[in-house]
Amino acid sequence: METPDPFDIWLPLARAHKSILATVEAALKQAGLPGLDWYDMLWELERAGNEGLRPYELQQKLLLPQYGVSRLADRLAKAGYLIRQECSGDGRGQILLLTAAGAETRAQMWTVYSEAMQQAVTPHFSPGEARRLAELLAKFLRPSPADKI
Template sequence: MRAHRSTLSKVERALRAADLPPLEWYDVLLELERGGPLRPRDLQDRLLLAQYNLSRLIDRMASAGVVERERCSEDARCQWVRATPKGEALRKSMWPIYAGAIREAVQSKLTPSQARQIGDLLERLSSCPATCG
């Protein structure tokens, strides 16, 4: 947990220094790129955010013009969230900063072989269903 917090803190600082939005914006935009448009509850499941946090985050992102909401045709209570072209461009501009901060945090402490091993282990753990272990 300490390593996770430390690394994310470095990523957040790098994004802030580049005058980019917080990492959570990247995560939302990435999930919308991977599977969008998505309903807020689907985003919530993918990002593991509390509903009220996600609602406020989507509000801020919509105000900035990087996501937009659209009502579902089959259910008036439902809405879809999609990335706008501006949002897609923003996510792409955030990636080099994000990746560089991760590289810096990992390369300074691990050999390439150790980094690959940890990556393989984390991939295995992240693909484990919630019911395992």
């Protein structure tokens, strides 16, 4: 059996990802809402609840460099969507917490985001195809035999 060319998989996957993200970003912009980078940070802060997150924790969750988290947090704080608290026991550390306005904006964004995802993805697959594609893509999240070397 011939080994598939990884680019025969990667290129359509990357192009599909780019197309879907463009659809979602356009829908958010049309609704007068911030972009997906804002949504991702708001969502992580909402999930953290009253514990909040330290910037380095957000960096790990969002896969952004430190300066990217810092700049995005600054913009969200300026918009009133997050607050900073001092971290007890660490004079220089801080914890980022979601505000009520941030939670409300995230909920508004989700309405637009989820509808755009439905429009961008659902028409292309039958329910069985969608399940199968999800199963296939989940293989990327499992350790490969090469990871064990």
